Amino acid sequence: MIRYTAYGLMGLLIMAGVFATKTAYGQEWYPGENVQQGLYMKYQVSHFDYKRGAPFEVTLWFGSQDDRKNWITDVTVVExxxxxxxKFTLSSITLTPVGFPSDELQPYQAPIKDSIMWIGGYASKINQKSLTGSKVWGVIAAIGGGSITVAPVGTEMVQAAGKSWDTYVIGWHYGEDSKIWVADNFPLPISGKAFALTTQKPIPVQFEFRLLETGMSDTAPKPPVxxxxxPTPPLTTTTTSAIFKVDLYWEPVSIEPGKPTKFGVVVFDxxxxxxxxxxxxxxxxxxxxxILIDDQFLTEGGQGTHEVTFSEAGGADVTVTVLRELPGVAEPIREEADFEIVVVPEFPLGLAIVMASLIGIMIVATRFKKLNIPRL
Incomplete structure (x- = not known):
């Protein structure tokens, strides 16, 4: 299975240590600069290797330090x-996770580390890097040979967390320009957008993040309820290696147990x-x-329809696996697209909201006009 783990173990070799000499000029920076107890930062994050780039929000609050000066950080994720x-334990050297997080946060550690903390592979408290000039921070070794330099490329004012930031841009180019915006005296980048290491266009975004809020607090910010x-149709996502885009439709829009639901699948290149x-x-x-349905089908005009009846309320997982045929390859490559849907209870939605509120859960629904599923 081909995956864009270009900034992880399979697709990327980080060799920042090659350029470990501290710069003799320019404004220097490292992850963790000016971090203080009580600081909190809230980001929106997406990473292609996590649900094909499904976005989520993460809040970090620096509460205390252990005997090695690593930061014990309260973490709240909303998806x-x-x-x-x-909690994360973040290195005092690179401000990246050390050890294992609590079980609930395990799925989120990699997409957080490989986005807002990705730059910790190139700069650290003992290997500070210049935000100005042309001194290379490090190189990325791309699959197929060659290397890509990571270096300062200029300055830019950006809007984030309700204010303007004077930032230094750290960038590299491979098919598209990837950039990370760093503010001096702020512990982590303000925003970033990096593309996958491929030249086949359109090139998917590997990771993207931006700062939503920041401030100081004596206690960890209270998590939301x-x-x-x-979800309402249509839902759209890309397949495993972004070769295909898949749309998922269904009607009626409100999926209920015991009532047939018609699904429409549309596949694009x-x-x-x-x-x-x-x-x-x-x-x-x-x-x-x-498993309610698990069969193979053939698109006609790029589309397919299926009727399914649910017996249980609650979340359900839909997987569309496009079988990609390649010349000279016996077995097709499986390109998966995953969707999450919700089957609502049989009683009226208004009553469901009232009952859910009694146990601290709010059901949010948005009214949409009726959508016609593409027909074969």
């Missing part, structure tokens, strides 16, 4: 209304053209883990 809390967000006569697998797993 689609669901709230997860726990979890809420169940009910990278240029946005419908992909005709391509085989794909369509699978749905309900809230209890039961």
């Amino acid at each position: 689609k209304g669901q709230v997860v809390t726990g 979890s809420k169940v967000e009910i 990278q240029q946005g053209n419908l992909v005709d006569n391509v085989r794909y697998l369509f699978k749905i797993v309900d809230a209890k883990g039961s």
